[in-house]
Amino acid sequence: MRKPIIAGNWKMNKTLSEAKSFVEEVKNVVPSNEAVDTVVCSPAPFLGQLVEAAKGTNVAIGAQNMHFEENGAFTGEVSPVALEDLGVQYVILGHSERREMFNETNDSVNKKTLAAFKHNLTPIVCCGETLEEREAGKTKDLVADQIQKAFAGLTDEQAKQAVIAYEPIWAIGTGKSSTAQDADEVCGHIRKIVAESFNADVAAAVRIQYGGSVKPENIKEYLAEENIDGALVGGASLQPASFLGLLEAISE
Numbered sequence: 001m002r003k004p005i006i007a008g009n010w011k012m013n014k015t016l017s018e019a020k021s022f023v024e025e026v027k028n029v030v031p032s033n034e035a036v037d038t039v040v041c042s043p044a045p046f047l048g049q050l051v052e053a054a055k056g057t058n059v060a061i062g063a064q065n066m067h068f069e070e071n072g073a074f075t076g077e078v079s080p081v082a083l084e085d086l087g088v089q090y091v092i093l094g095h096s097e098r099r100e101m102f103n104e105t106n107d108s109v110n111k112k113t114l115a116a117f118k119h120n121l122t123p124i125v126c127c128g129e130t131l132e133e134r135e136a137g138k139t140k141d142l143v144a145d146q147i148q149k150a151f152a153g154l155t156d157e158q159a160k161q162a163v164i165a166y167e168p169i170w171a172i173g174t175g176k177s178s179t180a181q182d183a184d185e186v187c188g189h190i191r192k193i194v195a196e197s198f199n200a201d202v203a204a205a206v207r208i209q210y211g212g213s214v215k216p217e218n219i220k221e222y223l224a225e226e227n228i229d230g231a232l233v234g235g236a237s238l239q240p241a242s243f244l245g246l247l248e249a250i251s252e
C-alpha cells in the first residue's frame with residue numbers, strides 16, 4: 001500500500017505572518033504521519049520560519065523550485081544546499097507554470113531532481129499536457145517523455161522515493177478538473193513508464209499525485225483510483241479550513 005501524500009502549493013501567495021498563522025492553525029490538527037504525508041510548499045522567503053513553526057509536527061515544509069547548482073553566480077536563485085540546511089524536506093520541480101513562464105526544461109528538471117536527492121530533498125516532479133496537446137492525443141507520450149527525462153540517472157531507490165505530480169495544465173486554477181477516471185488512466189500510464197525505465201518494484205512504490213482544481217469536495221474521487229496516491233493542490237491549500245478538509249477526506 002502506498003501512503004497518500006497531500007501537498008499544498010501556495011504559489012506566489014501569502015505574507016510571512018499569513019504563512020506562519022496558517023502553519024500554527026493546522027500543525028496540531030493534521031492527521032498522523034502514518035496515515036498521510038502532509039506537505040506545505042511555501043514561497044522561498046518563509047521556508048526557514050515555517051520549518052521552525054512545524055518542527056515536531058506532522059507537517060513537512062517544501063519549496064516550489066530551486067537551482068540545480070550548489071552555489072555560485074546565479075543571482076536570485078535558491079540552492080539545494082540552502083534548502084537542506086533550513087530543514088526543508090520537499091521541493092516541487094518542473095511545475096507547468098515554471099515550464100511555461102520561466103524556461104524550465106526537461107533537462108533542467110532532471111538536473112534539479114538529481115540535485116534534490118543529493119541534498120536529502122524529496123522531489124515532487126510535475127508533468128502534464130496543455131489542452132491543445134490533449135486534443136491532439138499527445139498526453140500519454142508527452143508525460144512519458146517528461147518523466148523519463150526527469151528521472152534519467154536516478155537509482156531504483158531514488159525513483160521509489162520520488163513523488164510524481166500529474167497536473168493537466170488546462171485543469172490548473174480553472175475549476176475544470178480532469179475526471180478521476182481520465183486522471184487515473186494517465187497516472188497508470190506514468191506508472192507503466194516507470195516500470196519500463198526501472199522495474200516493477202519501483203513502479204509499485206512510486207507515488208503519483210493528481211493536481212488541477214482539487215478541492216475537499218472532489219479529492220476522494222481521485223484517491224479512490226488505483227494509480228492516484230495523493231494530490232498537489234493550489235487554490236484549496238491556501239486556507240486552513242479547506243486544506244484540513246482535503247486531509248480529512250483521507251482519514252474518513
Ligand SMILES: O=C(CO)COP(=O)(O)O
Nearest residue numbers: 009172173212213234235
Ligand atoms: O498547480 C496546481 C498545484 O501545483 C493546481 O492548482 P489548483 O489546485 O489551484 O488548480
